[in-house]
Structures are given as C-alpha cells and as structure tokens.
C-alpha cells in the first residue's frame with residue numbers, strides 16, 4: 001500500500017516539479033515544438049558542433065569528423081527533427097533511422113560516447129535550453145550514445 005511515508009522522497013523537489021511540468025506540456029506538444037521547432041533544433045545542433053570544434057577536451061571525437069562540419073549540421077538536425085517528434089527528415093532522405101552504418105568506420109567506445117554526451121550537455125546549456133528540458137534530454141542522449149557504441 002502506498003502511504004505518505006512510502007511516497008518518493010523527492011516528490012516535491014524542484015527536479016520532480018520540473019519533470020511534472022514537462023510531462024503536462026508533452027500532453028499537447030511534441031518535444032520538437034517545446035524546443036522551438038526547426039529554429040530551436042538548428043540552434044542546438046549549431047551549438048553542438050561549435051562546442052566540439054572549439055573545446056580541446058572534445059578533440060578525440062572532433063578528429064573523427066571531417067574538417068567541414070556543415071554536412072553534419074544538416075544530418076544531425078534532420079535526425080533530431082524526427083527523433084524529437086517533428087518531421088522525419090532523416091528517414092525521408094536515408095530510408096532508415098539506423099545510425100549503425102554511419103558510425104561503423106569509427107571507434108565509438110565508452111570514452112567517445114561520454115565525450116559526445118558531455119559535448120551535447122554543454123551545447124544544450126549554451127543554446128539556453130531550459131533546465132526542465134535538459135533534465136529530460138540528457139538521459140535520452142546517453143541512451144542514444146550507448147546504442148551508437150560499437151566496441152562490443
């Protein structure tokens with residue numbers, strides 16, 4: 001039986017309130033819309049590759065990418081558009097949402113995955129994405145990065 005004493009200890013914490021707020025918003029809107037639709041997602045993607053290009057600590061993953069990051073800005077935008085509930089642009093162009101083949105030539109191990117997620121978290125903060133959305137996105141990106149890993 002659930003009583004007050006067995007309720008989640010953090011039920012009234014600021015983080016729990018933020019989660020509840022986003023859950024209510026998601027009843028009427030997609031995450032794509034909550035993040036600002038096309039302009040909002042493009043701002044996140046631009047921030048992601050700007051951070052990767054700028055901050056030395058991401059050199060390991062920056063060096064895996066081609067010198068020109070502009071095609072990746074388009075690809076990641078198209079992927080995230082569909083992944084976040086907006087137009088499925090990546091699938092329309094590639095026929096599949098699968099990212100395994102795209103990453104096969106690279107050594108995407110635990111360290112690379114952690115760097116990718118850390119780069120994305122910094123990008124979300126720099127793009128001034130609200131904390132309540134970042135709370136939800138961070139673990140979702142972590143799961144995606146784990147799926148992209150190809151070190152066994």
Ligand code: HEM
Nearest residue numbers: 061064065066075076079102106108112113116144145148
């Ligand atoms: C886990 C660490 C990851 C590493 C090290 C990594 C690295 C890379 C590299 C090196 C490329 C090719 C870049 C180029 O052609 O210049 C690429 C492509 C791509 N990555 Fe990742 N990636 C990671 C995770 C992710 C995640 C989590 C997502 C999605 C949320 C993602 C989405 C994409 C997309 C959409 C492409 C382009 C695919 C295409 O156009 O066919 N990657 N990635």
